[in-house]
Amino acid sequence: xxLRSFNVFRVCFHILHVLNQNFQYFSHRLVNNKRTKCNxxxxxxxxxxxxxxxxxxxxxxxxxxxxxxxAVVPFLLADIGEGxxxxxxxxxxxxxxxxxxxxxxxxxxxxxKASVEITSRYTGVIKKLHYNVGEMAKVGNPIVDIETDxxxxxxxxxxxxxxxxxxxxxQVQSINIxxxxxxxxxxxxxxxxxVRRVAREHNIDISNIKGTGKNGRITxxxxxxYVAAGKEAQPSKEIVEDKLVPLSxxxxxxxxxxxxxxxxxxxxxxxxxxxxxxxxxxxxxxxxITRNNQFSFNKISxxxxxxxSFSVALKKFPILNACVIDDDDANTAKLKFRxxxxxxxxxxxxxxxxxxNIKNVQAxxxxxxxxxxxxxxxxxxxxxxxxxxxxxxxxxLSNIGNIGGTSLxxxxxxxxxxxxxxxxxxxxxxxxxxxxxxxxxxxxxxVGKHVIPVSFSADHRVIDGATVARFSQEWKNLLExxxxxxxxxx
Amino acid sequence: xxxxxxPLLVRNIIIKSRTSQQFSRFFxxxxxxxxxxxxxxxxSKSMDPWTNIxxxxxxxxxxxxxxxxxxxxxxxxxxVIGRNQNPWKECNVRLLQKHDIPLIRRKSGGGTVxxxxxxxxxxxxxxxIDFTRKHTAELVVRALTTRLDIPAYVTExxxxxxxxxxxxxxxxxxxxxxxxxxxxxxxxxxLDRIKRYLNVERQNLITKGVESFPSPVTNLCNYSSTVxxxxxxxxxxxxxxxxxxxxxxxxxxxSATTVDEEFISNIPKVAEYREEFKTWEWVYGQxxxxxxxxxxxxxxxxxxxxxxxKNGIITAITLTPSNIKYHNLINALEDSFEGxxxxxxxxxDNALNDVRVSxQLSGSNIGGTSIxxxxxxxxxxxxxxxxxxxx
Numbered sequence: 021x022x023l024r025s026f027n028v029f030r031v032c033f034h035i036l037h038v039l040n041q042n043f044q045y046f047s048h049r050l051v052n053n054k055r056t057k058c059n060x061x062x063x064x065x066x067x068x069x070x071x072x073x074x075x076x077x078x079x080x081x082x083x084x085x086x087x088x089x090x091a092v093v094p095f096l097l098a099d100i101g102e103g104x105x106x107x108x109x110x111x112x113x114x115x116x117x118x119x120x121x122x123x124x125x126x127x128x129x130x131x132x133k134a135s136v137e138i139t140s141r142y143t144g145v146i147k148k149l150h151y152n153v154g155e156m157a158k159v160g161n162p163i164v165d166i167e168t169d170x171x172x173x174x175x176x177x178x179x180x181x182x183x184x185x186x187x188x189x190x191q192v193q194s195i196n197i198x199x200x201x202x203x204x205x206x207x208x209x210x211x212x213x214x215v216r217r218v219a220r221e222h223n224i225d226i227s228n229i230k231g232t233g234k235n236g237r238i239t240x241x242x243x244x245x246y247v248a249a250g251k252e253a254q255p256s257k258e259i260v261e262d263k264l265v266p267l268s269x270x271x272x273x274x275x276x277x278x279x280x281x282x283x284x285x286x287x288x289x290x291x292x293x294x295x296x297x298x299x300x301x302x303x304x305x306x307x308x309i310t311r312n313n314q315f316s317f318n319k320i321s322x323x324x325x326x327x328x329s330f331s332v333a334l335k336k337f338p339i340l341n342a343c344v345i346d347d348d349d350a351n352t353a354k355l356k357f358r359x360x361x362x363x364x365x366x367x368x369x370x371x372x373x374x375x376x377n378i379k380n381v382q383a384x385x386x387x388x389x390x391x392x393x394x395x396x397x398x399x400x401x402x403x404x405x406x407x408x409x410x411x412x413x414x415x416x417l418s419n420i421g422n423i424g425g426t427s428l429x430x431x432x433x434x435x436x437x438x439x440x441x442x443x444x445x446x447x448x449x450x451x452x453x454x455x456x457x458x459x460x461x462x463x464x465x466x467v468g469k470h471v472i473p474v475s476f477s478a479d480h481r482v483i484d485g486a487t488v489a490r491f492s493q494e495w496k497n498l499l500e501x502x503x504x505x506x507x508x509x510x
Numbered sequence: 511x512x513x514x515x516x517p518l519l520v521r522n523i524i525i526k527s528r529t530s531q532q533f534s535r536f537f538x539x540x541x542x543x544x545x546x547x548x549x550x551x552x553x554s555k556s557m558d559p560w561t562n563i564x565x566x567x568x569x570x571x572x573x574x575x576x577x578x579x580x581x582x583x584x585x586x587x588x589x590v591i592g593r594n595q596n597p598w599k600e601c602n603v604r605l606l607q608k609h610d611i612p613l614i615r616r617k618s619g620g621g622t623v624x625x626x627x628x629x630x631x632x633x634x635x636x637x638x639i640d641f642t643r644k645h646t647a648e649l650v651v652r653a654l655t656t657r658l659d660i661p662a663y664v665t666e667x668x669x670x671x672x673x674x675x676x677x678x679x680x681x682x683x684x685x686x687x688x689x690x691x692x693x694x695x696x697x698x699x700x701l702d703r704i705k706r707y708l709n710v711e712r713q714n715l716i717t718k719g720v721e722s723f724p725s726p727v728t729n730l731c732n733y734s735s736t737v738x739x740x741x742x743x744x745x746x747x748x749x750x751x752x753x754x755x756x757x758x759x760x761x762x763x764x765s766a767t768t769v770d771e772e773f774i775s776n777i778p779k780v781a782e783y784r785e786e787f788k789t790w791e792w793v794y795g796q797x798x799x800x801x802x803x804x805x806x807x808x809x810x811x812x813x814x815x816x817x818x819x820k821n822g823i824i825t826a827i828t829l830t831p832s833n834i835k836y837h838n839l840i841n842a843l844e845d846s847f848e849g850x851x852x853x854x855x856x857x858x859d860n861a862l863n864d865v866r867v868s869x870q871l872s873g874s875n876i877g878g879t880s881i882x883x884x885x886x887x888x889x890x891x892x893x894x895x896x897x898x899x900x901x
Binding site: 100110132136137139 | 684
């Protein structure tokens with residue numbers, strides 16, 4: 021009795037073992053959550069003759085999911101076992117442009133002792149080889165891009181409605197009209213011949229238009245509206261279908277740097293600065309600029325003033341301008357104190373976030389800083405900021421105020437230890453002791469103040485909260501009392 | 511892929527439990543299990559290295575993937591390099607050619623080995639999904655320990671060692687449905703010969719590809735007086751047959767198939783593979799890209815050479831003499847060498863002859879600087895001899 025149940029237990033364990041193997045073999049697809057086509061899952065049961073009763077033959081279950089029409093799918097190098105993370109590409113069996121079927125040989129890779137043939141999981145056309153012979157391919161990274169066939173699409177569209185997350189209306193719709201949910205050039209659109217003629221006259225691809233008629237039919241009005249919208253040249257950002265878009269260059273770079281920054285333990289600190297005096301000072305400076313035509317700009321924003329006062333305050337807290345070296349271990353880690361304040365300013369470009377820096381702020385005047393900013397802005401418009409401006413930043417100041425925001429939580433750049441972010445300037449009511457004209461005594465009144473929220477994030481491995489708090493107070497002092505800035509002049 | 515529950519453990523339970531009698535009353539099964547795995551053993555009588563490796567290839571590619579195969583073989587003296595290795599870096603090609611010792615490139619990865627009849631090779635082929643490196647090495651070790659009383663163990667590089675010294679190196683190949691692990695076993699090899707043929711000082715040869723990992727080696731005969739090729743084959747075959755007894759076809763009488771010339775001649779594919787293994791394109795043409803630098807002081811000038819090669823062919827060669835007088839002759843030599851096979855004596859001679867012929871036709875006067883014919887001959891001969899020695 022015991023032995024029989026023990027053998028049943030072994031059967032279960034064996035199933036788990038096989039499922040585990042299957043999971044490992046296909047796991048990258050499950051984890052990536054892409055809609056990809058799987059092989060069949062083979063479930064092999066143990067071969068023990070004692071358990072012949074429980075011993076069916078191969079039990080095969082087919083799993084089909086579909087992927088977008090004509091998509092270029094990156095084929096990842098699967099785990100070849102033994103903990104190997106990268107291997108050398110020894111030979112390619114195909115070239116870009118070749119047709120390839122599932123299970124065809126793609127390439128041969130070699131790790132220290134094992135020579136492994138990689139076979140394709142998709143059917144389609146090879147678009148791009150990611151490595152040359154002799155280069156090291158990393159496990160988990162794409163090795164080829166394959167453009168998959170569209171013919172697989174339609175046959176599994178019915179099954180797709182089970183697999184994709186169903187909402188009641190979508191499911192009902194999917195039974196009646198499966199096509200519009202899965203868009204692509206070859207889908208069948210509902211439109212009368214007259215409507216199609218109108219579309220042809222306007223040279224529009226009818227499948228791009230959303231129909232509002234009965235049963236999703238495209239009407240003449242839809243086409244005319246589409247043409248009118250097209251003339252206004254408004255790019256619609258609306259997503260009509262799920263799309264697989266690789267990261268742009270800036271996004272990739274942001275991805276990499278932010279992933280690195282993750283290893284820094286951040287702590288935050290926020291405060292509010294009252295900027296009435298600075299506003300008045302800035303107006304004076306702008307008047308001066310318009311009177312004297314010697315500058316390349318007509319007026320300055322708050323940024324040059326912020327940056328310069330930031331640098332002046334930073335002189336008293338040099339640790340915030342440092343960076344951590346050899347930070348793998350606490351015993352080897354060192355702090356590198358840096359003499360020059362290269363303050364990075366976060367800029368929003370059409371391509372994304374970039375952070376160029378202004379060098380040696382401690383030695384520049386507010387006007388010089390303003391002209392630097394102007395130069396960077398002009399370069400940004402042309403997407404031509406020189407790489408030198410991105411290097412050797414020591415601390416960053418991010419201004420999101422022109423878009424809006426109050427409480428911010430910026431991420432420290434991985435080669436720095438501190439970052440400050442400024443929100444939107446707003447006029448808010450505050451209490452103040454005002455000298456009453458009549459009695460001559462101090463009376464508490466509600467006055468309007470221009471207030472800006474500031475948030476800091478700092479590396480808690482080397483900086484403590486008190487340091488940042490004191491720095492913030494120092495900077496606040498300089499900003500709320502601009503005359504102190506001139507007192508620091510040398 | 512690491513199995514969740516090592517099959518070894520499951521197997522131990524089967525070996526230890528003696529329930530087969532009890533349960534056969536309830537469930538009878540004499541036929542092969544429903545997974546259709548079959549275990550087969552082959553022992554080769556041939557000692558021709560090309561034949562053996564071609565036969566191994568046939569077993570791997572052209573038999574049923576559900577078969578678990580053990581193949582035992584040994585070769586006459588030959589050097590075997592890994593799939594992605596550089597022969598000039600790994601072994602003394604010149605010496606091998608001089609002594610008529612074949613150089614073979616195998617299809618699995620790993621490093622360079624030297625075979626002779628004191629070395630027995632084993633190959634274990636099985637479905638990919640069952641394959642792990644440690645498991646297959648472990649089985650061979652158990653065969654040694656249980657049947658031959660040799661205290662062997664598996665090292666972390668999946669080699670087999672005794673007493674800190676390596677006795678077996680291994681390599682693997684994985685394709686879609688199948689994988690194999692093959693290795694050497696030093697039973698009674700002349701270790702000095704290994705050193706002689708595989709010892710190469712080529713620091714200035716920089717190559718892509720896999721480098722060998724040399725380790726101190728020893729023979730099994732130092733640890734057992736009964737070990738020999740026959741006893742090793744017997745031990746491994748018995749152990750594996752016992753281990754895979756559920757998959758052995760009990761119907762056939764012999765436990766292992768003897769592979770000899772007659773057997774192989776019935777399989778035309780083996781002859782095909784054999785030819786493929788012998789071609790220059792496979793042995794030398796599959797060499798990864800490399801560069802080789804060397805220099806020498808001649809009486810007439812100091813010359814530096816830089817060879818660049820791709821697929822075993824010289825793609826670029828730069829000879830830099832310190833004496834400008836021979837500059838033009840050297841340029842002609844460079845042009846002549848391009849496209850020739852690296853290290854191939856015949857091709858080098860052809861290149862030199864081309865230069866000699868063109869020189870004589872143009873009257874030893876290339877580009878203005880005149881050199882006497884005897885001088886030209888001397889330079890060309892010197893350079894030819896030097897390149898032959900160094901490459």
